[in-house]
C-alpha cells in the first residue's frame with residue numbers, strides 16, 4: 441500500500457500541466473470519484489488496523505497536494521490567457537496616422553495683430569463671452585432705445601425660465617475694456633481680442649459669431665494724433681509699408697469724435713477690383729476718442745484723463761488674406777479646409 445502511494449505521488453508530481461487539455465486530464469485521472477486517489481482510499485479497508493491511521497494520513501496529504509497542484513495550474517493558465525490577450529498584436533492592421541493639427545487662419549491673423557500691438561506696449565486682456573447689459577451697453581453710452589439692444593439683433597439669455605434682458609452674449613469686446621477701466625487706474629494700454637455674437641442673417645459674408653480685436657489707451661494728454669500714429673504703425677506692419685490710410689468721420693456712441701479707417705486695397709494695390717468694389721479701399725477698423733460719459737461712468741476723471749479706442753474685425757482680414765470666399769468655412773472646422781493651413 442505504501443508503495444502504491446509513493447508511486448502515485450511521483451506520478452502526480454511529475455504530471456506536466458501545460459494547457460487546458462492536460463489540466464482536465466489531470467483532474468479526470470486523479471481527482472474524480474473514480475480517480476487514482478479515490479481508488480487508494482477504497483483500498484484503505486484492507487490495511488491492517490494498526491497501520492490504517494498512518495496510511496490514511498499519507499493519503500489525505502497526497503489528496504491535498506493534488507488538489508493544490510490542480511488549483512494552482514488552473515489559476516496560472518487563466519492569468520496567462522488574460523495577459524497574452526493584451527500582448528496580441530495584429531501585424532496586418534494598417535498603421536495609425538498622426539494628425540498634427542494646424543493653427544486656424546483666424547488665430548494666425550489674430551496672432552499677428554496681437555504681436556504688433558504687444559510690441560507697442562499694449563497688454564492683452566480677455567473677459568467673459570456672457571455679459572451683463574450694463575457692461576455691454578449702458579457703460580458704453582448706448583441710449584436706452586439704441587437698435588443694438590433689440591431682441592432681434594442680440595442674443596439675450598433666458599435664465600431660470602424667465603426672460604432676463606440683462607444677460608446676453610457680448611456683441612463686442614468693449615465690455616472687457618469697461619472691466620479694465622473699473623479695475624485699474626490710468627495709464628491703461630490694453631488690447632482685447634475675442635469672440636463676439638450678433639443675430640445676423642447668415643450668409644457667405646456674415647455669421648452669428650465672429651472675432652474682434654479692440655484697443656484702449658488712457659493717460660493724461662492722449663490726443664487724436666496719438667491714435668493716428670498708432671493706427672498708421674499697425675497698418676504698415678499688418679498690410680505692408682506702402683499701404684495708404686483714409687480716415688473718414690463716423691459715429692459711435694462710445695467715442696467722440698469717431699472715424700472709420702480704410703487701407704488701400706492690398707489685393708489690387710488700390711487700382712480697383714471686385715473685392716474693394718472698384719473703390720481701391722478696404723475698411724479695416726473704427727476708432728475715436730473715448731467719450732467723456734464712458735470715462736465718467738467707469739470712475740475716470742475726464743478733466744484729467746483722455747483716451748482713444750479702436751475696434752477691428754479679424755475674420756474679414758483672414759478671408760481676404762487667405763482668399764477664402766465664405767465666412768462659414770471659418771466656423772465649420774472641416775478638416776479639408778483646416779489642413780490647408782499646415783506648414
Ligand code: 2NL
Pocket residue numbers: 614615617618652654655656692694695725726727728730731734749750751752753
Ligand atoms: C468697429 C468699431 C470701435 C471702440 C470700438 C471702445 C471701447 C471702449 C470705449 C470706447 Cl471701452 N470705445 N471701442 C471704439 C471705436 C470703434 O469699433 O467697427 N469695430 C469692428
